[in-house]
Amino acid sequence: MRLPNGLAREAVRFRPASFAGTFLALLMSALIVSTCGILLETSLRASVPPERYAKAPVVAAADQYEYVVTGSGEDREKEAVPLPDTARVDAGLVAKAAEAPGAATAVPDFTFPVRAADEGVDPGARELPVPGGVLTAHGWGSHLFTGTALTTGSAPHRGEVVLDAATARAAKAAVGDTVVLRTAAGQQDFRVAGVARAGSGDTARNTGAAGALAWFADAQAPTLAGHPGKADAIAVLAEHGTDAETLADSVRKALAGSGAQVHTGDDRGAVEDPGLGYAKVTLFGIGGSFGGIATIVAILTAAGTVSLSVSQRAREFALLRAVGATPRQVRRAVASEALLVAPLAGITGCLPGIGLAHWWFGQLQDRGAIPHAVDLHVSGLPLLAAVAMGLLTALAAGWAAGRRPARIKPGQALAEASVERLRPGLVRTVLGVGALVGGGVLTGVSAGSTGGDAAGAALGVVMLFMLAVALLGPLVARLCAGLFGLPLRGAGPAAQLAAANSRTNARRLASAITPIVLAMAFASTLVFMHTSETHAADKQLRAGVTADHVVTHPAGLPVDAVARAARAPGVDAAVGLLNTQVLVPTGSGEFRSLQGAATQGVSGSGAELAKVQDLDVREGSLDRLGEGRIAIDKTLANAADAGVGDRLPLYLPDGTEAGPEIVAVYGRGLGLATVTMDRASLAGHVTSGFDDTLLVRGGSETSLSALGEVTDASGYATERNLDAELGAWMNNTMAAVLGGFAAVAAANTLVMTVLDRRRELGTLRLVGSTRRQVLTMLGWEGLLVSTVGVVLGSAIAAATLIPMMRGTTGEGPYVPPLMYGSFAAAGVGLALLAVTLPARAALRRWS
Secondary structure: OOOHHHHHHHHHHHOHHHHHHHHHHHHHHHHHHHHHHHHHHHHHHOOOOOOOOOOOOEEEEEOOEEEEEEOOHHHOEEEEEEOOOOOOEEOOHHHHHHOOOOEEEEEEEOEEEEEEOOOOOOOOOEOOOOHHHEEEEEEHHHHHHHOOEEEEEOOOOOOEEEEEHHHHHHHOOOOOOEEEEEEOOEEEEEEEEEEEEOOOOOOOHHHOOOOOEEEEOOOOHHHHHOOOOEEOEEEEEEOOOOOHHHHHHHHHHHOOOOOEEEEOOOHHHHHHOOHHHHHHHHHHHHHHHHHHHHHHHHHHHHHHHHHHHHHOOHHHHHHHHHOOOOHHHHHHHHHHHHHHHHHHHHHHHHHHHHHHHHHHHHHHHHOOOOOOOOOOOOOHHHHHHHHHHHHHHHHHHHHHHHHHHHHOOHHHHHHHHHOOOOOOOHHHHHHHHHHHHHHHHHHHHHHOOOHHHHHHHHHHHHHHHHHHHHHOHHHHHHHHHHHHOHHHHHOOHHHHHHHHHHHHOHHHHHHHHHHHHHHHHHHHHHHHHHHHHHHHHHHHHHHHEOOOEEEEOOOOOOOOHHHHHHOOOOEEEEEEEEEEEEEEEEOOHHHOEEEEEEEEEEEOOHHHHHHHEOOOEEEEOHHHOEOOEEEEEHHHHHHHOOOOOOEOOEEOOOOOEEOOEEEEEEOOOOOOOOEEEEHHHHOOOOOOOOOOEEEEEEOOHHHHHHHOEEEOHHHHHHHHHHHOHHHHHHHHHHHHHHHHHHHHHHHHHHHHHHHHOHHHHHHHHHOOOOHHHHHHHHHHHHHHHHHHHHHHHHHHHHHHHHHHHHHHOOOOOOOOHHHHHHHHHHHHHHHHHHHHHHHHHHHHHHO
């Protein structure tokens, strides 16, 4: 008798269709796992080389993260959450850093936006024709490490500015001329002290698209930036002969106890590019959270395909037992088949996986979610993990599927190979029922939760229900075949035969149904979760903005925009809004976390805000809104377990701790802002001191046009929806990747089942069935499979989305009919094609 590895080679040779299906399933699994693994590794290793600080060997800056500590002892975990805005250091530390041994000098660094004044604001001043109206400003002292040099004039003093050569040339400004600039400190005339050629450090990635630059005196820059007494960072230059690490140790000792962190090497790049922190969070979310789900789906799908491939050869294993093969030899043959197919499939799948990771990463960079200076890390670790996972999945699934044919008596094996077993294994049934019960329990938990708790529980719902479908597949398939097969009994002989086939071959039916359920459930959950949130937010925004006019400007509104609008004829109320984020501690114990909350800083009183914005106040009143008093959305109130009269601990955008009193709880936070506070409380804690939006009641569009672009509430809502495109793209991409994988797996499984039935189809032709009748029967089977898969997938998505959306938006999920119809049509069409095309090829020999 042939050796087991010889049996495996012969099996691959004489049953290529079955092994091709297994190969494709394992290949797709490796593709998904390697892609997510590469993105996860990049999130852990991402860094950016310093550009602005390339010539400053040591940089001291504040910690740009806040931390959540849970557990204790060996279970202690520390999670870093990036701050919404830049944390700054005390400018007084510059002198201490300069006194550190080995330091030649220390320079405070400032980066902030300033606006060119409106046209005609001062007849005696030069107008600056800057694209977008915004310049990036720095302190002049930074020229020591950026390479910027004067071409004419002198360094700026108070009330003076140095312009870059291109801006000065466009404005025809010379030394001694006057320019008008708007800063966080207000509009001011500045004398042009000099013109400079910008160095490489000042033309780095964080200087803005326009490239217009301005430099102010270091003594005045903090005030103009809106952060008196603060510096973004401190650049320390070394004396000749002092290496960076030695200087860094000296600076750490000099700044000990100040809270400043000392950076060298590529760590300096993270200081100048604050987007790195959020890029890591985004990549970790894709590679870790989504990758974990995708890996589970890949394992379930690949295991199902391998199991189907092995079960299709149950008769062969029974014959081997009958001619003397031992159980051990049969198991070795199955394992050898896995060793022949899985490694090659895994290696082949890693190649498109690398390509998909590069494409995904590049798309995120193009959309601004990841800095362009970050590189994708591709190492052998995620690729090895993908290949190993495929191999282990194939071995485990093959062992499970071949265990019974190898264990039972040869005669019994031959009998079971002819007629499908009605009862699944006890362990599988118990686990499946447990997953089903767990999913039901979590559905109840999700229905009773709000905010992030509802979303977290809903994730468990979809995973447990999917696991239940995979484990209880034969039972579910038999039940659905009996239920959905009832209408087929009156649709003719071909339909009746299709219903009978489906009831009799429930295991085969389950193998085809499960991937369709996976595709429908995950694609629907990811896509309709976003459409539901967007629909609810848009509805709240349109109902909440009651102003007649909404004024915006790409460069930010002037500091005096509210006062100027209030003086316009017919204006009843004018309120400026500064949009940012704060971090709010939620949960307790092991579930403690920091939740980012969208925040609007209001320039005006609560009574004035009520004239232009309806927050749908549920408790308290906006009348007391002011310094140390805020209003919050009801979902945040529930998550933080806080209400009117309580003090809410939070971190302002730059990490400053605060504990304002809650004076009102409202219901339209998803569309407007989760936290509403007075504008003055945010002053000095954000990089840009310019308001983002001006809401005006009364007046005319003409009288407000000098302040910026004027639109109404509907136009403003449309613009806000466009800003959410990145979130929509990410959800749709994840749905496409996971749904596409499951769809390919479903088609692959259906093709395998049809090709395995060539003898059966031939028998039907020999007993008198026409080719058309056979194809009609298979079409009805494909329709039954796809209908069951779409219905079950939709039910799982509904069980996930309904409680989640009730908890996060207070409404049911919003499912666009055309989009859902396209999903269902794709599932049905895919199943019909995957059944009829290979069937036509198989029937040609019987024509």
